[in-house]
Amino acid sequence: MGGYNLDRYQRQISLWGVEGQESLRRARVLVAGVGGLGTIVAAYFAAAGVGFLRLADNDRVEISNLNRQLLFQPDDIGREKAVAATEKLHNLNPEIQIEGINKTIDDETADELIKDVDLIVDALDNFAARFILNKAAFTRRLPLIHGAVRGFFGQATTLIPGKTACLKCIFAQSPPREIFSIFGGTCGVIGAVQATEAVKVLTGRGEPLANRLFFWDGQAGEGTITVTKRNPHCVVCGGD
Amino acid sequence: MKITVRAFADYREFIGKEMELIVPEEKTIGELLAELGDRYPKLRSEMFTPTGELKDFINIFINGRNIAFLKDMATPLTDGDIIALFPPVAGG
Numbered sequence: 081m082g083g084y085n086l087d088r089y090q091r092q093i094s095l096w097g098v099e100g101q102e103s104l105r106r107a108r109v110l111v112a113g114v115g116g117l118g119t120i121v122a123a124y125f126a127a128a129g130v131g132f133l134r135l136a137d138n139d140r141v142e143i144s145n146l147n148r149q150l151l152f153q154p155d156d157i158g159r160e161k162a163v164a165a166t167e168k169l170h171n172l173n174p175e176i177q178i179e180g181i182n183k184t185i186d187d188e189t190a191d192e193l194i195k196d197v198d199l200i201v202d203a204l205d206n207f208a209a210r211f212i213l214n215k216a217a218f219t220r221r222l223p224l225i226h227g228a229v230r231g232f233f234g235q236a237t238t239l240i241p242g243k244t245a246c247l248k249c250i251f252a253q254s255p256p257r258e259i260f261s262i263f264g265g266t267c268g269v270i271g272a273v274q275a276t277e278a279v280k281v282l283t284g285r286g287e288p289l290a291n292r293l294f295f296w297d298g299q300a301g302e303g304t305i306t307v308t309k310r311n312p313h314c315v316v317c318g319g320d
Numbered sequence: 321m322k323i324t325v326r327a328f329a330d331y332r333e334f335i336g337k338e339m340e341l342i343v344p345e346e347k348t349i350g351e352l353l354a355e356l357g358d359r360y361p362k363l364r365s366e367m368f369t370p371t372g373e374l375k376d377f378i379n380i381f382i383n384g385r386n387i388a389f390l391k392d393m394a395t396p397l398t399d400g401d402i403i404a405l406f407p408p409v410a411g412g
Contacts, residue, residue: 117412205412207377230409233329252388255377255408262411291384295328295406300337304328306404309384 084175089129100283101129105176107282108132108197112185112213114161115139116262117227118203119151120271121278126169128279132177133169136193137161138184148264185209190216199281201274202226202247207254214239214247215316223281227274231261232298234270237308238277238288242320245291249311249319269296321345321399323352328406334363349382349403350374350393366407379406 084105086093093101107130111122114137125133141149141156141164149161156164166180183189185204190212194200200217202224204210210226217224217239224239226247239246273294280286293306312319323341327334335356343352353374357364367378374380380387381404387395397403 113412115412203412205410207408207410227412228409229411230329233409235406235409249389250386251379252386253377255410257410260411297329297332300332304326306326306381306406307384308381311385311389313389 084129088175092128096283096285100285103283104129104279105131107199108134109278109282110134110136110194110197110200111203112136112193112200112209113203113205114165115145115203115205116148116229116264116267117271117274118201119149119165120267121201121203121227121275122165122169123151123172124272124275125278126173126176126178128275129173129176130282132179132197134179134181134193134197135162135165135169136181136183136185136189137165138182148262148267150264185213187212191220194220194222197222199278200224201278203271203274206257207251210247211254217241218246218317225274225277225281227270229262229266229270232263232266234266234296234298235293236270236273236277236289237293238281238290240281240288240290241317243290245308245310246314246317248316249314250293250308263298266296266298269298321397323397324402325356326402326404328404329409330366330407331363331405334360334366343397347397348393349380349387349395349397352397352403353380353393367405377408379408380404381406
């Protein structure tokens, strides 16, 4: 592992061994969306030594992002999020490769962005793009870690083609796009859950949120699990 | 038959976390939700349009299956069903 200092990862190698860490070093991951969730997930990936990160977002940093998107600072306002986040994460961990791409997920870009990765994190802010990403991920048989937040509420689940429901088995329609209320701590909870799910899938440790929708209610201080099922007539996965 | 209704996020403010209902046989999810709407007008205004249609982005699961992929509001209920009501959570 040239240029990859295992001492840095000592406190987690005791969890999953050198071979688990090697799995992370070799892993190629797309973080789709570099907002409230994406900044948190990507920071944990970088710190944990995930070897290749692709960060995709076509927005620029705005002042109203700073309540939750902890990678960004006032100097970043107006900069492309993908570029600014790449720079910050490179400073956090120069041992890994990070690629920032100033693109959103749509029918044109989705396959290009995922075709050479092992795992995808859905840190998007709308269901229209999520459904495109879900279809692309299913076609490439790639695990997709879903997360979404609003206010004090958030949800996460791990979608594994051939093993679990896909996103379109669980959710039917795109809610109208809105300027949603959000507290940064909610992004912290769900982003951390997504990072944990990804690391479990990549190292083969633990029990992923497969066919289980984790729902966080920060107002009640309660997390719940709802068991989800495949839709045998799903237009995306056909229940596969 | 016994039906459990679990509410999530904002809906908890209207109907509480969970309730068990004893309902007659041959009831659909649509009929049950209409009755809940009568009991809890705030829930009705959150979930339904003024003309009484369920807003299509509300997620209603029966035993983990979204009713949009079952028979929608005509989906029949069976004894022991667990219904989960989720408002949309879509930000990132």
